[in-house]
Amino acid sequence: MDAFWIILTGALVALNGALLGSFLLLRRMSLVGDAISHAVLPGIVVAYLFTASLTSPFLLLGAALTGLAATWIIETLNQKAKLQHDAAIGLTFTLLFAIGVILVASYTGQIDLDMDCVLYGEIAYVPLDTITLASGLDLGPKQVWTLGSLFIGLLGLLLVGYRGLSLTTFDAGYAAALGINTSFWHYALMAAVSLSTVAAFESVGAILVVAFLVGPAATAFLLTRDLKWMLVIASLAGILSAITGYYLALWLDGSISGAMAVMTGVIFAVAFVWQMWRGR
Amino acid sequence: MDALTHFLSLSDANVRYVVIGCVLLGISSGLMGVYTLLRKRALLGDAIAHAVLPGICLAFMLSGVRNTWVLFAGAIITGSLSVYLVDLISRRSRLKPDAAIALVLSVFFGAGVLLLTMIQSSGNAAQSGLDKFLFGKAAAMLPEDLWLFGAVLLGVMVVLFFGYKEFKLLAFDKGYAQSQGLPVKALEMALSTLTVLTVATGIQAVGVVLMSALLIAPAAASRYWTHRLSGMLILSAVMASIGAYIGAFISYTKPGMPTGPWIVVVLSVLTGISMLVAPNQGLLARYWQRRKHRDKILQENILKAFYHLGERNGSQALAFDIKLLKQQREMPEIRLKSGLRSLVKEGSLLDTQFGYQLTRTGLEAATRVVRLHRMWELYLSRHLNIAPDHVHEDAEGIEHLITPELERELELLLDRPGSDPHDSQIPYTKKDRN
Numbered sequence: 001m002d003a004f005w006i007i008l009t010g011a012l013v014a015l016n017g018a019l020l021g022s023f024l025l026l027r028r029m030s031l032v033g034d035a036i037s038h039a040v041l042p043g044i045v046v047a048y049l050f051t052a053s054l055t056s057p058f059l060l061l062g063a064a065l066t067g068l069a070a071t072w073i074i075e076t077l078n079q080k081a082k083l084q085h086d087a088a089i090g091l092t093f094t095l096l097f098a099i100g101v102i103l104v105a106s107y108t109g110q111i112d113l114d115m116d117c118v119l120y121g122e123i124a125y126v127p128l129d130t131i132t133l134a135s136g137l138d139l140g141p142k143q144v145w146t147l148g149s150l151f152i153g154l155l156g157l158l159l160v161g162y163r164g165l166s167l168t169t170f171d172a173g174y175a176a177a178l179g180i181n182t183s184f185w186h187y188a189l190m191a192a193v194s195l196s197t198v199a200a201f202e203s204v205g206a207i208l209v210v211a212f213l214v215g216p217a218a219t220a221f222l223l224t225r226d227l228k229w230m231l232v233i234a235s236l237a238g239i240l241s242a243i244t245g246y247y248l249a250l251w252l253d254g255s256i257s258g259a260m261a262v263m264t265g266v267i268f269a270v271a272f273v274w275q276m277w278r279g280r
Numbered sequence: 281m282d283a284l285t286h287f288l289s290l291s292d293a294n295v296r297y298v299v300i301g302c303v304l305l306g307i308s309s310g311l312m313g314v315y316t317l318l319r320k321r322a323l324l325g326d327a328i329a330h331a332v333l334p335g336i337c338l339a340f341m342l343s344g345v346r347n348t349w350v351l352f353a354g355a356i357i358t359g360s361l362s363v364y365l366v367d368l369i370s371r372r373s374r375l376k377p378d379a380a381i382a383l384v385l386s387v388f389f390g391a392g393v394l395l396l397t398m399i400q401s402s403g404n405a406a407q408s409g410l411d412k413f414l415f416g417k418a419a420a421m422l423p424e425d426l427w428l429f430g431a432v433l434l435g436v437m438v439v440l441f442f443g444y445k446e447f448k449l450l451a452f453d454k455g456y457a458q459s460q461g462l463p464v465k466a467l468e469m470a471l472s473t474l475t476v477l478t479v480a481t482g483i484q485a486v487g488v489v490l491m492s493a494l495l496i497a498p499a500a501a502s503r504y505w506t507h508r509l510s511g512m513l514i515l516s517a518v519m520a521s522i523g524a525y526i527g528a529f530i531s532y533t534k535p536g537m538p539t540g541p542w543i544v545v546v547l548s549v550l551t552g553i554s555m556l557v558a559p560n561q562g563l564l565a566r567y568w569q570r571r572k573h574r575d576k577i578l579q580e581n582i583l584k585a586f587y588h589l590g591e592r593n594g595s596q597a598l599a600f601d602i603k604l605l606k607q608q609r610e611m612p613e614i615r616l617k618s619g620l621r622s623l624v625k626e627g628s629l630l631d632t633q634f635g636y637q638l639t640r641t642g643l644e645a646a647t648r649v650v651r652l653h654r655m656w657e658l659y660l661s662r663h664l665n666i667a668p669d670h671v672h673e674d675a676e677g678i679e680h681l682i683t684p685e686l687e688r689e690l691e692l693l694l695d696r697p698g699s700d701p702h703d704s705q706i707p708y709t710k711k712d713r714n
């Protein structure tokens with residue numbers, strides 16, 4: 001049963017990552033996703049200081065706001081201070097992450113926040129933290145519920161906003177001419193990325209979040225030119241990495257999130273070699 | 281204060297190692313950062329930093345010892361591999377370099393974490409400290425580490441010094457370097473090898489995640505101050521060492537404070553200051569320039585309004601009040617008043633009891649603007665065949681930008697014309713006739 005919950009958690013992170021990551025990739029913002037996943041740290045710490053709980057909704061909110069702030073800082077540095085885009089990303093997320101680490105160090109007594117855990121999570125503990133009703137009915141791990149509801153929310157966002165999201169992704173100028181608010185969709189996407197990062201960080205850590213944001217989407221990008229198919233293939237590649245990663249970790253007796261991240265790379269490598277062979 | 285003097289004297293051996301180590305690493309990454317920034321590969325350092333981890337773990341697993349040099353060799357191998365893979369993926373597929381960097385970074389780091397946990401679960405006693413690479417271990421620097429950092433810095437400096445000209449061409453204009461027959465491939469290889477070396481040592485001060493700050497921040501800050509490569513290199517190295525020094529000091533005064541994050545915060549502050557106050561490129565300087573330009577346009581437009589009023593009333597020696605000026609040219613009263621004040625102050629207008637009146641210098645300046653406006657209109661209609669009723673808008677903008685040199689050329693080209701397409705006279709001042 002534990003294996004099922006762990007794989008389900010990984011698969012949910014993978015699904016969220018695949019859907020959001022596809023849009024990030026097409027918008028050439030994969031590295032912004034990477035930056036957000038690190039930049040949410042000070043938000044998590046500050047929210048944690050106030051609520052003293054790692055599961056409070058304020059934690060999600062605080063971190064999501066930091067993620068949004070990070071994207072705003074990147075845009076401002078780029079446009080107002082004329083800093084080249086990659087440098088703006090690098091400066092922003094490192095500063096925010098550094099502030100987060102300093103905050104953790106300053107409140108070591110009050111924060112039970114393991115820095116290693118932030119980076120690579122503890123997905124093996126997911127099945128231990130379950131929701132139990134008053135009647136004694138076990139509903140399964142809390143993380144699965146959080147990630148699951150986030151996934152349903154994302155699906156809803158996609159159903160409602162598919163036109164807006166895809167139009168602003170492929171041709172922002174055309175979208176603006178049609179009267180679509182491009183910056184609304186930009187920040188909506190960024191907010192979703194921040195939220196899913198924070199929701200996932202406790203179980204899988206920042207690294208697996210980034211791996212799932214980039215790997216499956218990049219694999220799908222090599223295999224299709226159709227956005228809908230890209231979303232489907234990315235989701236399948238993500239789920240496959242979660243399943244195979246779990247058994248790889250079991251076999252090697254190592255970190256499950258690390259192994260899942262490795263599997264996103266292996267699946268990408270297969271797709272990459274295939275498209276090179278086909279392209280010859 | 282006591283802590284400061286104790287720190288500055290470097291009498292404590294531990295403090296000495298930390299400070300010297302951080303400064304050495306800072307200088308190497310400050311120098312290499314300039315090149316990665318100029319070549320638009322600022323985040324490649326991030327990929328290398330993450331990719332170093334599996335190399336360190338593999339080296340440890342194969343050798344079984346925690347020797348600085350062995351681990352370093354492993355770090356270089358996977359670090360270089362990551363650079364190669366980023367290049368391969370962005371060359372041989374539709375993926376853009378940024379996606380390739382993000383992909384390589386996360387997969388390599390995932391592999392590193394997997395290996396690290398495998399080592400931990402195997403219970404090898406010597407493994408303690410391997411995970412220090414994640415967040416840096418500045419406080420635990422050893423003399424042998426310093427030798428390694430010094431050797432890397434020396435290598436970086438020697439290669440950059442002897443290849444200065446070639447690397448400069450590559451950094452600013454790769455296409456041109458290629459056309460000049462430079463071995464671009466080899467040069468790029470040299471730069472990425474040096475970057476890998478720098479990153480592999482640098483993460484020991486600030487850790488994996490913050491390494492890119494060490495590469496980016498000093499270089500980005502120096503870019504605001506100068507465009508010259510030599511100046512950027514020196515400034516970047518100086519700023520990186522200041523950041524390393526202050527960061528080490530802050531973490532020294534408060535036990536338990538991590539060194540790496542403080543170095544990053546100090547470097548970010550230095551970059552922020554540069555962004556604000558640097559001459560020419562800084563935000564304040566650019567704001568100031570914009571304001572000066574706006575004021576100049578306002579003043580010239582007011583002078584022009586005086587000229588037009590004088591022209592209509594038959595004399596440039598008349599005084600006009602604000603009401604008349606506003607009828608002549610629509611503008612907000614506050615702006616008009618402030619423009620008038622500064623024109624009086626610089627001696628272009630006289631504030632008389634009947635209103636404002638052009639002085640001799642004011643008249644000259646006003647005449648010049650009107651002349652430029654009308655000459656430009658004539659130029660557009662005569663040489664570009666634009667209809668006379670379409671030339672005014674363009675001239676309204678260009679009249680503030682034409683330099684004296686351009687003015688002379690226009691005059692020559694148009695053969696010192698007498699009137700514009702609307703049959704208004706093109707005015708010349710006495711000084712122009714001589």
